[in-house]
Amino acid sequence: MRVRVAAPDAALRASMHTALGRAGVPLVREPSSDAVLLAAASTVDEALADCQGGNQGGIVVVADRLASEGVRRAVRAGVAVLVQSARATPTRLAAAVRSAHDGEGRLPHETLVRLLGTDRRKQAAPPRLTARQLVMLRLMAEGLDNIGIARALSCSAHTVKNVIYDLMSRLQARNRAHAVAAGVRAGLI
Structure with missing residues (x-):
């Protein structure tokens, strides 16, 4: 299981590389059909911009804000796992990557509650x-x-x-x- 990180700025990309490195997750620099794509940005929509064309190895989005509409678009685009940046510890990122690689979906509890939004x-x-x-x-x-x-x-x-x-x-x-x-x-x- 390998991961490619995509982020709009170098500092964010470096912080994701550091966290994944601490978790022992191998990284790749170039797109690969079997690698999990971890797209990080301040919003889900910004992260989705780096996911064009999809990814067969699975997709993880890490964003500061997980707005309901952005999350819906992400799920429709094939994103398996969403993680809020504030909770993106090395352990959680490794678990998210594993879930995406295995084809499992993960959403933060609060996001799931908001999406279900029942009366x-x-x-x-x-x-x-x-x-x-x-x-x-x-x-x-x-x-x-x-x-x-x-x-x-x-x-x-x-x-x-x-x-x-x-x-x-x-x-x-x-x-x-x-x-x-x-x-x-x-x-x-």
């Missing part, structure tokens, strides 16, 4: 979840897998699997992303 008055009563299910749903929203949740809660991966199975049933969700979206719409997250 709480029109909703049915939220499903009743146990305290443990709520904690696991929130950890799923943070992007943790079963093993990560098990470590965070000091329990076995088997326990996590069973709790998530019941959680998915209560939320009538098809997959983890659907469960998180249902939790956001229901005001549980």
